Amino acid sequence: MPRSSPALASNSAFIMHVHKYISSFAIALLAVPLACTLPSRIAAQQAAQAKPNPDSSPAFKPFLDRVRAYSNVHKAAASGLPGGKPTDLPEVITARQLALARKIREARPDAKRGDIFSEDSAEAFRNVIASQFAGPEGQKARTTIRQGSPLPDLHLKVNETYPAGTPFTTVPPALLLKLPKLPDSLSYCIVGPDFVLLDVEANLVVDFIPDVIPKSLEAQ
Amino acid sequence: MKTRPLFVILLLAISLVVARADQFRFPLVSGSARFAVIGDTGTGEAPQYELAREMVTARGIFPFDFVLMLGDNIYGASRPKDYEQKFELPYKPLLDAGVKFYASLGNHDNPNERMYKLFNMNGANYYTFKKGNARFFALDSDYMDAKQLAWLENELKSAGDQDWKICYFHHPLYSSGRMHGSAIELRSLLEPLFVKYGVNVVFAGHDHVYERVRPQKGIYYFTEGSSGQLRAGGLKHTELTEKGFDSDRAFMLVEIAGDQLHFETLSRGGQQVDSGTLPRLSVATK
Numbered sequence: 001m002p003r004s005s006p007a008l009a010s011n012s013a014f015i016m017h018v019h020k021y022i023s024s025f026a027i028a029l030l031a032v033p034l035a036c037t038l039p040s041r042i043a044a045q046q047a048a049q050a051k052p053n054p055d056s057s058p059a060f061k062p063f064l065d066r067v068r069a070y071s072n073v074h075k076a077a078a079s080g081l082p083g084g085k086p087t088d089l090p091e092v093i094t095a096r097q098l099a100l101a102r103k104i105r106e107a108r109p110d111a112k113r114g115d116i117f118s119e120d121s122a123e124a125f126r127n128v129i130a131s132q133f134a135g136p137e138g139q140k141a142r143t144t145i146r147q148g149s150p151l152p153d154l155h156l157k158v159n160e161t162y163p164a165g166t167p168f169t170t171v172p173p174a175l176l177l178k179l180p181k182l183p184d185s186l187s188y189c190i191v192g193p194d195f196v197l198l199d200v201e202a203n204l205v206v207d208f209i210p211d212v213i214p215k216s217l218e219a220q
Numbered sequence: 221m222k223t224r225p226l227f228v229i230l231l232l233a234i235s236l237v238v239a240r241a242d243q244f245r246f247p248l249v250s251g252s253a254r255f256a257v258i259g260d261t262g263t264g265e266a267p268q269y270e271l272a273r274e275m276v277t278a279r280g281i282f283p284f285d286f287v288l289m290l291g292d293n294i295y296g297a298s299r300p301k302d303y304e305q306k307f308e309l310p311y312k313p314l315l316d317a318g319v320k321f322y323a324s325l326g327n328h329d330n331p332n333e334r335m336y337k338l339f340n341m342n343g344a345n346y347y348t349f350k351k352g353n354a355r356f357f358a359l360d361s362d363y364m365d366a367k368q369l370a371w372l373e374n375e376l377k378s379a380g381d382q383d384w385k386i387c388y389f390h391h392p393l394y395s396s397g398r399m400h401g402s403a404i405e406l407r408s409l410l411e412p413l414f415v416k417y418g419v420n421v422v423f424a425g426h427d428h429v430y431e432r433v434r435p436q437k438g439i440y441y442f443t444e445g446s447s448g449q450l451r452a453g454g455l456k457h458t459e460l461t462e463k464g465f466d467s468d469r470a471f472m473l474v475e476i477a478g479d480q481l482h483f484e485t486l487s488r489g490g491q492q493v494d495s496g497t498l499p500r501l502s503v504a505t506k
Contacts, residue, residue, distance in 0.1 A: 088337040090303035097332055140405040147391070147400045147426075165296040167327045170391065173364035173409050187331075187363055200331040 052178075059124035060180045066116045067197075070206060071183050074199060077103035101161060101202040111158050116197055116207035125179070129195060129212050132175045141172035142214065145190065154192045156205045162189075162198060244281050244484060245495065249477035253352030254283065257388075257472035259290030259425025260326065261448035262306035268448040271469045271488045272310035278486060279314065282473050286351065287311075287319060290425035290444060291326025291361075291390030293339065298330040307338070322349065324358040326390040326425065348375050354476045355379045359389035361406055361424075369409060376417035384476055384500060387414065388423040392443045394436055396458040397427025399451055414439055420500055421481065429455040429466040430485055432494055436460075438501045440481070447471045465493040 054060055078084065081103070083096035108115075117125060132141050151169055156162070169190040179188060182197075186206065189196040196208040246254070256275055261268055275287075294306045308315065315321075315338065323339035324346075325331065334341040341347060345360035346368055357375060360368060379385060392400070393407040403426075414422065415437050425445035433441035446469050455466040469488040474481060485494040 083335070086335050086337045086341075086343050090298075090300040090336060093332050093335050094298070094300055137405075140408070144403065144405045147403060164298070165328075168362055170327060170362055170403075172405055174405055176363070176365040177369075181365065181367060203330070203332070 054178055054180045060121055062118050063121035064180055070116060073107050074185055077107055097203055101204045104202050104204055105159050113158055117209050122209050125209055126212055128178050133214050137174055144170050144172040151192050156191050158205055158207055160205045162203050246282050246475045246482050247477050251352055252475050252477035253354040254285055254475045256284050256287045257423050257444050258287060258447035260292040260428055260445040262292060262294040263448045264306040267469050269310045271447055271471060274488055274490050275471055276313045278473060287321045288388050288423060289321055289323040290388055290423055291324050292328040293323050295328045322358060324389050325360050327362055352476060354384040354386055357387045361389040361391040364406060373413055381418055385419045386421045387419050391426050392424035394433045394441045394460050395427045395443050396431055396456045396461050397429055398454050398456055400427050430470040431455060431461055432463040433460045434462045440498055444472055463494045
């Protein structure tokens with residue numbers, strides 16, 4: 001077996017030393033720009049992971065504008081009506097609810113589907129709802145609806161009263177967190193396959209998006 | 221001898237009272253929080269009235285001051301006569317005696333029930349109040365939005381660690397009920413807050429059974445959804461179940477004194493179906 005000469009060994013050591021130096025230099029060259037861009041990359045990731053605020057989303061702006069306009073109608077209708085404060089007389093509560101519904105109907109006699117969930121924002125609602133039921137959290141949302149009295153055969157109309165004695169289907173809380181906040185007098189509601197905007201004080205359907213909830217959710 | 225039957229009746233009455241008194245093992249500490257818990261009550265049917273009468277009897281021995289209502293307070297329509305038949309009449313003796321009812325809303329309740337003074341909600345779907353050394357949080361589990369969650373976190377935080385923290389609402393976070401079971405999505409939002417801010421006890425209804433759940437992350441969970449409605453055989457008795465009862469209607473009696481919670485669950489017929497004394501688990505213990 002040939003043995004390597006001392007000169008050859010010395011050359012090899014030199015080449016390895018140079019190689020190591022070049023490698024370190026290359027790593028350093030790569031690392032500098034990486035280090036410079038790292039904070040902005042982390043920030044971008046954090047921004048992507050941060051919960052979007054639906055109240056400031058441009059997609060929901062037309063909807064929120066219309067909700068504000070409806071709230072003004074509600075306030076005008078409610079002003080001058082008796083009640084509105086806690087009372088031990090149920091007849092006062094019931095009478096106010098009925099009178100409020102009547103006055104709101106009178107104020108918007110031609111109200112129709114899409115007046116509040118206008119086409120430009122209805123699409124945003126459809127996307128959020130679809131992703132909520134389809135994504136990894138989808139099973140949880142479907143379970144929430146099944147546990148909370150689904151109403152598969154019920155279809156409501158605008159300006160119609162929510163039917164007396166009909167239970168409310170639980171709106172999946174994770175879905176609520178992704179939707180714009182509403183004034184206290186309004187709430188989102190799930191009725192069969194439809195997504196409904198309900199005036200809870202007047203017990204009145206304000207608007208709805210049809211056929212947006214998966215139909216596979218059957219009543220128990 | 222006319223006095224003999226009277227004597228026998230008197231003897232029977234005394235023995236009944238003595239037997240009942242023996243059944244109740246509450247310390248009745250001065251200043252303690254004493255209350256009853258009922259859920260899914262508002263049917264207006266005979267069993268609701270019978271259970272209400274049993275509550276009146278129980279109050280003769282355990283004088284509770286207020287009642288927590290876990291939702292579905294008025295089933296069906298909510299006309300004035302519904303408030304009367306499904307709430308005012310069955311609980312009239314308690315209302316007349318000054319017992320206060322603190323309601324939470326269930327999926328069968330008209331949200332305008334919050335305006336009904338006898339439910340003590342003061343116009344709000346969710347609210348808090350204090351009795352003795354216990355702070356109560358009534359939540360609206362039908363509509364757990366960002367606003368309510370922010371309110372809850374703020375209230376739990378500002379309540380400090382001195383008092384018991386008791387949350388109650390309609391949908392159970394842990395339940396072995398066959399009909400509904402655990403509200404898992406709601407749990408994923410509420411439980412982290414409960415653990416972080418040291419909630420001690422949670423009461424819920426919705427499943428028409430009684431169940432005491434094994435403590436979860438240091439929190440005691442009770443389901444009491446059978447004070448008016450009943451789903452006979454509706455409990456599966458799972459690994460969650462510490463004690464369950466699903467063959468008749470039931471209600472709970474609770475006293476919180478110092479660091480102990482004493483409770484007793486009674487059936488419509490007055491039989492004790494569960495009882496115990498639970499220590500308050502400190503935040504550090506959790």
